[in-house]
Amino acid sequence: MHEDLQVPLRRAQTTSRPHLAYVDVGRVGDPPVVLLHGVGSSASTWATLLPLLPADRRYIAADYRGHGDSEPVGESYSLQDQVDDHIRLLDELGVGAAVVIGFSLGAVVAQAVAVDHPERTTALVLLNSIGGRDEAQRTRALDRLQVIRTTDPAESARASVERWFTEAFRHDRPDLVAAECAVVAGVDHHSYGSAYEILATTDLLDRADAITVPTLVVTGEDDAGSTPAMSRALAARIPGADLVIRPGLRHYLHIEDAPVLARLITDFLAGHAPVA
Numbered sequence: 001m002h003e004d005l006q007v008p009l010r011r012a013q014t015t016s017r018p019h020l021a022y023v024d025v026g027r028v029g030d031p032p033v034v035l036l037h038g039v040g041s042s043a044s045t046w047a048t049l050l051p052l053l054p055a056d057r058r059y060i061a062a063d064y065r066g067h068g069d070s071e072p073v074g075e076s077y078s079l080q081d082q083v084d085d086h087i088r089l090l091d092e093l094g095v096g097a098a099v100v101i102g103f104s105l106g107a108v109v110a111q112a113v114a115v116d117h118p119e120r121t122t123a124l125v126l127l128n129s130i131g132g133r134d135e136a137q138r139t140r141a142l143d144r145l146q147v148i149r150t151t152d153p154a155e156s157a158r159a160s161v162e163r164w165f166t167e168a169f170r171h172d173r174p175d176l177v178a179a180e181c182a183v184v185a186g187v188d189h190h191s192y193g194s195a196y197e198i199l200a201t202t203d204l205l206d207r208a209d210a211i212t213v214p215t216l217v218v219t220g221e222d223d224a225g226s227t228p229a230m231s232r233a234l235a236a237r238i239p240g241a242d243l244v245i246r247p248g249l250r251h252y253l254h255i256e257d258a259p260v261l262a263r264l265i266t267d268f269l270a271g272h273a274p275v276a
Contacts, residue, residue, distance in 0.1 A: 011043065011069050014092050020085060021069035022062035024093065025050070030276045031122040032058035033099045033269075034086070036106025038128075039195045040153060040184040042068030045103070048176065049254045052262035056275050060098070062089055066191020068183070077194035079202055082109045083116055090120060099273045101125040101265065103254055104226060105199040111234075112204060114211045123273040124215040125265055128226035128251050131205040132233040141200040141225075149193040154185035156192075163224060164252045176255055208237035214272035215241040218264065220249035220257075242268065 011021040023043050033053070037045045043061035050059055064082065066072035073081075086109065090098060097120045102110030107129035114121045133141065148156055161170060161177055170177050184192075215238045219231040228245045235243035244264060249257055 011063070013069070014089060016088055016092065018065055018071035018073075020062050020065070020071070020089060022060060022089060024058070024060050026058045027056050027275075028058050029056065030096070031098050031273055032060055032095055033101060034090070034095075035059065035061040036086070036100065036102040036109050037061070037064070037067070038104035038106055039148075039199050040067065040157070040187045040192050041180070042183050042187075044068065044183050045180060046254065048258045049262060052258055054266050054269065057269070060089070060093065060095070062086075064191070064195055066188035067195070068186075072188040073191045073194050077191070077198070079109065079112055079198050082198065083112050086113050087117060087120060096120065097122050099123045099125070099269065101127065102129070103127040104129070104251070105195060107226075108199060108202055108204060111208060111211065114213055114215075115204070115207050118212055121213050123213050123269070124211065125268065126215065126217045126231075126234060127253055127261075128219045128223055129217065129231060129234055130199065130226055131203060131208065131230045131237075133203055133230070137227075138200075145193070145196050145200040148196045153187050153189055153192050154181070157181040157184035160184075164250060165256055166222075166248065166250055169256045173256075180252065180255065205233055205237060208234055209239065211238045211241075214268075216244070216264065216268045217241050218244045218246065218253060218261065220251060220253055221245050221247045222249060223251045225251060 014020045035046050042063045046061050063070040099122050100110040107126040110124050217231045217235040219226050235241040
């Protein structure tokens with residue numbers, strides 16, 4: 001367990017623009033693990049999971065543009081921008097290739113990185129990802145996009161907690177639920193909408209068979225937005241992918257299910273991405 005991850009995560013910033021805030025903790029070794037958060041969140045969302053991950057790893061987690069302490073987006077913001085930001089951060093930190101753990105939107109970005117930059121990716125963990133939306137699901141995502149664009153982020157967060165966490169977890173750990181809501185409340189509104197547009201309009205299932213690195217796909221049985229069917233479709237399309245559906249859980253597995261998820265990731269890394 002990482003003693004240095006028991007304290008609030010301190011952020012540095014990229015020297016290149018737009019400035020991205022990031023944390024870089026743990027052992028300096030290869031391959032490091034890069035964690036990509038969801039829409040409206042920040043690197044702080046990993047604070048529950050990170051201390052449970054192997055202590056012999058290096059972990060890098062950045063805030064997306066306009067999220068956390070990163071510089072807001074301009075007029076446009078695309079999936080390609082997010083992929084470019086990932087590569088730019090690796091370049092600044094002198095990292096050749098990395099394991100990528102992505103949650104929700106971060107899992108979509110992770111897929112794109114693995115397809116476009118296979119030489120910079122050693123393994124993938126796709127948490128609560130999107131893939132193969134049907135027409136009704138596409139419509140719901142676009143409807144949600146309009147809500148995000150027209151609603152204060154704090155209000156959006158309060159309205160989302162039932163989709164993110166089970167009733168039992170909301171009752172037992174209101175501190176963790178409130179902490180995630182506070183992160184979302186602080187996001188730049190325009191950046192929030194721009195990031196959600198990427199999630200709502202992107203589906204990379206047809207490109208997933210081009211992923212050539214070891215991949216673990218995980219979602220919650222009761223995740224209404226990143227459904228088990230989507231994860232099954234991704235795992236079936238990605239050569240050799242492992243699939244885990246966590247019973248009775250919803251979207252925020254990396255917080256509510258952190259101990260189990262840490263074991264899954266630890267075992268996966270040991271088998272597919274040993275530290276050099």
